[in-house]
Amino acid sequence: MIIEVKDLTKHYAGLKAVDGISFTIPRGICLGLLGPNGAGKTTTVEMLEGILRPSSGTILYKGAPLGAEFRNEAGIMFQHTALQEHITVREVLKLFQQFYPHTRPLDELIGICALGEFLERDTRKLSGGQRQRLLLAIALINNPEIVFLDEPTTGLDPQSRRNLWEQVRRIKGENKTLVLTTHYMEEAYELCDEILIMDHGKIIARGVPRELLAEHYKNSILTLPADALPAGFKPDPGSSLQPQGDRMEILSKEVNTSIEHLLKHQISLTHLLVRSPTLEDLFLELTGHSLRS
Amino acid sequence: MSPHRFLALLKARNQEFLRDRTALGWNIIMPVLIVVGFAFAFGSGEQDLYKVGVQGDTADNSRLETFLTTRHIQFIPIESQTDAITKVDRHQLDMLIDVPGNRYWINSSSAKGYILERLLDGSELQKESVSGKEIRYVDWVIPGVLGMNIMFSSLFGVGYVIVRYRKNGVLKRLSATPLTAFEFLLAQIVSRLLMIVAFTTLVYIGTDLLIGFRMYGSYWLLLTVLILGGLSMISVGLLIAARMTSEEAANGLLNLISWPMMLLSGVWFSLEGSHPLVQQLALALPLTHMIDAARAIMIDGAGPAEIWPQLTALTGFSVIFIWIGAKTFRWE
Numbered sequence: 001m002i003i004e005v006k007d008l009t010k011h012y013a014g015l016k017a018v019d020g021i022s023f024t025i026p027r028g029i030c031l032g033l034l035g036p037n038g039a040g041k042t043t044t045v046e047m048l049e050g051i052l053r054p055s056s057g058t059i060l061y062k063g064a065p066l067g068a069e070f071r072n073e074a075g076i077m078f079q080h081t082a083l084q085e086h087i088t089v090r091e092v093l094k095l096f097q098q099f100y101p102h103t104r105p106l107d108e109l110i111g112i113c114a115l116g117e118f119l120e121r122d123t124r125k126l127s128g129g130q131r132q133r134l135l136l137a138i139a140l141i142n143n144p145e146i147v148f149l150d151e152p153t154t155g156l157d158p159q160s161r162r163n164l165w166e167q168v169r170r171i172k173g174e175n176k177t178l179v180l181t182t183h184y185m186e187e188a189y190e191l192c193d194e195i196l197i198m199d200h201g202k203i204i205a206r207g208v209p210r211e212l213l214a215e216h217y218k219n220s221i222l223t224l225p226a227d228a229l230p231a232g233f234k235p236d237p238g239s240s241l242q243p244q245g246d247r248m249e250i251l252s253k254e255v256n257t258s259i260e261h262l263l264k265h266q267i268s269l270t271h272l273l274v275r276s277p278t279l280e281d282l283f284l285e286l287t288g289h290s291l292r293s
Numbered sequence: 294m295s296p297h298r299f300l301a302l303l304k305a306r307n308q309e310f311l312r313d314r315t316a317l318g319w320n321i322i323m324p325v326l327i328v329v330g331f332a333f334a335f336g337s338g339e340q341d342l343y344k345v346g347v348q349g350d351t352a353d354n355s356r357l358e359t360f361l362t363t364r365h366i367q368f369i370p371i372e373s374q375t376d377a378i379t380k381v382d383r384h385q386l387d388m389l390i391d392v393p394g395n396r397y398w399i400n401s402s403s404a405k406g407y408i409l410e411r412l413l414d415g416s417e418l419q420k421e422s423v424s425g426k427e428i429r430y431v432d433w434v435i436p437g438v439l440g441m442n443i444m445f446s447s448l449f450g451v452g453y454v455i456v457r458y459r460k461n462g463v464l465k466r467l468s469a470t471p472l473t474a475f476e477f478l479l480a481q482i483v484s485r486l487l488m489i490v491a492f493t494t495l496v497y498i499g500t501d502l503l504i505g506f507r508m509y510g511s512y513w514l515l516l517t518v519l520i521l522g523g524l525s526m527i528s529v530g531l532l533i534a535a536r537m538t539s540e541e542a543a544n545g546l547l548n549l550i551s552w553p554m555m556l557l558s559g560v561w562f563s564l565e566g567s568h569p570l571v572q573q574l575a576l577a578l579p580l581t582h583m584i585d586a587a588r589a590i591m592i593d594g595a596g597p598a599e600i601w602p603q604l605t606a607l608t609g610f611s612v613i614f615i616w617i618g619a620k621t622f623r624w625e
Contacts, residue, residue: 049469051625068471076469082461084305086312091305098301099470138466 019201032192075144129160349392452530509594522583528614
């Protein structure tokens with residue numbers, strides 16, 4: 001175990017942001033921390049990063065409290081970070097390189113994070129994607145054993161998001177431990193070996209994404225436009241119906257039976273969509289609200 | 294303490310400052326414009342009001358009664374006759390009256406002295422003359438303008454910048470590295486001090502070439518005052534920046550400190566003759582000591598023996614404020 005967390009709490013005036021959670025992070029995995037806004041995930045991550053002091057509980061890195069060793073071996077990519085102004089990308093990298101006793105060669109880092117085209121540019125003149133790549137490079141500058149990525153792709157266009165995922169996969173390939181918080185279920189599913197879902201300061205589920213889904217869903221989801229179903233329609237026994245905006249979702253126990261049932265009621269299947277449940281569905285079921293709301 | 298980390302941060306801070314053209318312009322061009330502006334506006338070196346130093350008790354003095362009730366003359370009680378004569382010599386006092394000694398002094402080259410003498414006519418005092426070269430207002434004001442510039446640069450360049458760093462996440466990013474608060478603060482202090490010494494020297498040379506002014510003392514001593522004064526002002530900035538998280542609040546507080554400091558530290562006018570309470574208050578401001586010491590060196594050619602109280606005060610301010618600032622500093 002690279003990180004062990006025990007009975008961790010954080011109180012703000014009148015609010016328990018993190019409420020006595022315990023978990024461990026095995027070496028070399030990518031752990032996704034998910035939760036709606038205000039669930040306590042950023043507070044948790046900032047305590048793990050050594051930025052916030054816990055109200056109570058312990059955090060051990062390689063069996064010892066967070067200290068100089070941790071700061072030398074951890075890489076952190078914050079969600080909101082300004083950099084000193086009027087300095088170029090190359091100068092920022094050189095600055096951060098001086099802070100650490102052991103660092104990764106700059107050329108290697110520039111290659112991994114694809115910084116080549118804008119090395120001499122003022123940090124204020126970077127696009128969203130370029131900026132995130134620079135922040136990722138800073139997080140990797142000390143060749144860290146554990147990397148924290150706090151919502152690394154929030155606000156990025158789909159192309160930049162996929163590029164960043166590619167870079168994160170390369171880091172994973174180097175057997176580093178990753179802790180990722182994200183708003184995007186797809187991102188968690190793509191990148192994480194394990195996920196940990198938080199709500200109201202507590203951990204409400206933990207596991208391998210595929211296994212978590214299998215555990216909660218034995219079924220598929222059928223989606224139809226709401227007006228395709230007659231008023232008072234009831235699905236086949238064992239399945240359930242839930243409205244989703246202008247669509248209706250049938251949580252089907254067995255797809256064939258559900259479809260036969262629909263046909264029997266002469267419902268048009270023109271716009272029928274059959275899909276497997278996603279983490280988004282699981283999340284909705286566990287927390288009662290959508291991740292991005 | 295790692296010299297590596299300190300030097301890297303010092304370099305980055307210097308680059309950030311030197312490449313910010315607006316801040317740089319503000320720090321160098323503004324004081325030059327002010328000094329040159331004053332040189333033209335107060336070219337004669339005279340101010341409207343007549344200033345007369347009065348030594349001794351004036352009550353029931355029938356001979357002087359008419360003169361002492363003249364309007365538009367400021368009568369200033371004098372303790373030390375020697376100091377007062379020097380002031381007449383430099384045109385800082387237009388006349389000095391020694392009531393028990395039945396004497397008065399004027400500067401033979403001063404027009405105001407001549408007019409005051411005519412007003413005094415008939416009081417049968419004995420005339421004494423001095424003939425020192427006048428100190429123009431610009432000679433007197435230049436240490437004040439340079440000191441004020443250093444004050445603004447230190448308070449905002451350290452105080453405001455650190456609060457901005459805290460607000461926009463630069464501090465958070467730095468705190469997640471092995472960098473210590475001590476290394477960070479030291480880099481900020483040293484960077485600003487280097488910049489202050491550099492641009493004050495530039496402004497000093499520039500204005501001296503443009504208008505020329507009085508400098509009777511040691512340049513090394515003046516540099517010492519500059520460094521200690523700069524340090525004490527930076528330490529005030531540090532104190533403000535230790536905890537604050539709002540740029541707006543920091544800006545307000547910095548203005549709340551800098552404006553009274555500018556008005557009460559004798560940048561623009563001498564506090565002589567002002568309310569004793571104001572004079573006491575002025576002593577609590579580092580800028581007062583810095584300007585007093587710089588003026589004493591430049592105008593009077595004062596040596597370390599004369600300005601040690603100011604040097605001690607500046608050192609004291611620096612040590613105390615930096616200590617409190619560093620103790621209370623928070624990254625978040």
